[in-house]
Amino acid sequence: MKIEDKKRVLREMVLHRRFEERCYQAYIERKIGGFLHLYPGQEACCNGVMEAARPGHDYVITGYRDHVHAIKCGADPKEVMAELYGKETGSSKGRGGSMHIFDAGKRFMGGYALVGGPFPLAAGIAKAIQLKGGDEIAICFLGDAANNQGTFHETMNMAALWKLPVLFICENNLYGIGTSIERSTAVIHQHKRVCAYGIEAAECDGQDIDKVYAAARLAVDHVRSGKGPYFLELMTYRYRGHSMSDSRGYRSREEEELWKQRDPIFILRDRLIETGEMSMADYEAIEKETDAYIENEVIKFAEQSPEPRVEDLEKYVFADRETQLPWLTGKAA
Amino acid sequence: MANIMYWEAIQRAHDEEMARDPLVICMGEDIGVAGGTYKATKGLYEKYGPLRVMDTPISENGFTGLAVGASFLGVRPIVEIMSVNFAWLAMDQMFNSAAKVRYMSGGQLAAPCVFRSAGGAAHQLGAQHSARMEKVFMGIAGLRVVTPSNPKQAYGLLKSAIRCDDPVFINEHELMYNMKGEVPDGEYFHPLEGSDIARAGTDVTLFGYNISVHWCLKAAEILDKQYGISAEVVDLYSLAPLDRDGIRKSVSKTHRAVIAEEDEAPVGVGSEVIAIINEECFFELDAAPVRVHSALVPQPYNHTLEKATIPDHEDVVKAVLKLFGKA
Structure with missing residues (x-):
């Protein structure tokens, strides 16, 4: 990554961190309902991979911890926050919520709440790319625990069999809800599991964005060049619980502190400061500007946006009826 | 009017739609080289090739989800699930992904997939190959369910289902594939709604x-x-x-x-x-x-x-x- 890109990405990562922390606060204030799965600690994963890919061009799909992936693909943070507030201006018009952020225009194909559900969907997106002959790739971000679903194995087999242009990113944060990987999974290193399907795979430190970027560069190039799927495992950690109802009783504060010493934002920040590219004061200014942006624009937009109309409750269940009449009534033009 | 069998009617609908639109594809177990358990895709592999007529591994939820994902980009997959009993395994992707994606994306994505499956009790196939599951499918928001009783409907409903932008489950019947009936010679679209x-x-x-x-x-x-x-x-x-x-x-x-x-x-x-x-x-x-x-x-x-x-x-x-x- 070029220095200018690193500086931009640092600013983005700060936005991602502060956005999520602000969501936490809004949840406590009961402005946000439902389930809320936050991303702090894992920022280098999404950012490093997407810097090596082409956001808005490549198709991205993920699970329910999806706000940051959407924003990184180009979704407007204001619309993502409005979605969390359940507003009509939200990225899914208030119908989706935290776990179902979508921005089809930016080729962010959504967050899905069934663990492992996006695996075959990603392969299907790749199948469509293959049929249409484009140079896009499909990127599927999921956690380690998703690999214990049948869809993981079924999809790895099909993706390898048909050489589909799909990149699987495993953000291994060591916990599936509240059960540690040692207690749920026979093999800790997830990239080893895809060897059975003949899929190229690698493992990488998920906290250091330079390392993630380098590994993702190889992975993206592999997939884009038509060599078939690739599986990249990023070792990372989520600071908060699985969701808001999780008090993290299953792990020690010492373990959390150990990981926080390898914070992805601080690693990049300190590197830029050490090389004289920026000062601590510059960094603090970024934080301040980010907070002001979130408060004055993102939250304000979400707060002031209208609720969906109850009359529109059934809108979007099916395609707009008028457009489907030839097939619904049999009176084809 | 041609007097043809139920399976021939289904095959004809596939063939016409695949000839018309290169994004119409079909997939399922044994549907390609083998021509389909009930012959509903006979000859299509030879005509359209393995990229569009996909013999899948026996992974019902996996290939159903793959079809749904492809449909997000405008592909029109026709998925054959060999027996409706196996559709239980694919319900996650049919219900949680295909049926809900339009709604939970606020209308941004759609899953215009067709899922065809042979339901019903045939002859002495036992508990795990004789299911009727229409009761389960018909209660899912976002999913259309049709069930042809004759070759004309089998042809016309599949034609309409492929064109429709909503996911459609077509409940066929193991004992009906060899039933004969009149099917219009020209292109015919049976309404997906009504009786x-x-x-x-x-x-x-x-x-x-x-x-x-x-x-x-x-x-x-x-x-x-x-x-x-x-x-x-x-x-x-x-x-x-x-x-x-x-x-x-x-x-x-x-x-x-x-x-x-x-x-x-x-x-x-x-x-x-x-x-x-x-x-x-x-x-x-x-x-x-x-x-x-x-x-x-x-x-x-x-x-x-x-x-x-x-x-x-x-x-x-x-x-x-x-x-x-x-x-």
């Missing part, structure tokens, strides 16, 4: 769908000839949504209703049609509606027990006679 009057009558309405339409038609014949009862047979080829208007109109004319289904009660087309009758035209009734359905048992292997599980035209006749106080 057909398979036989007009005045004294009682027999509601059926898929194979039970044929029990109803046979029963109507017997009722007419032996008992002088004029039965109207309504073919509910659309199970989701059910045709409220068609149900109301027929019951308002005949004032009596029998619903015949191969699925088991409780829960199902019968209970739903009776609920609609109650809501739409309760005061038109001269007698309480009756449903004819399978026994609630895992399908037995033994021939005699199997026969005792599944209703037929005689059960429909008995139900009607009971309605008229003649049994």
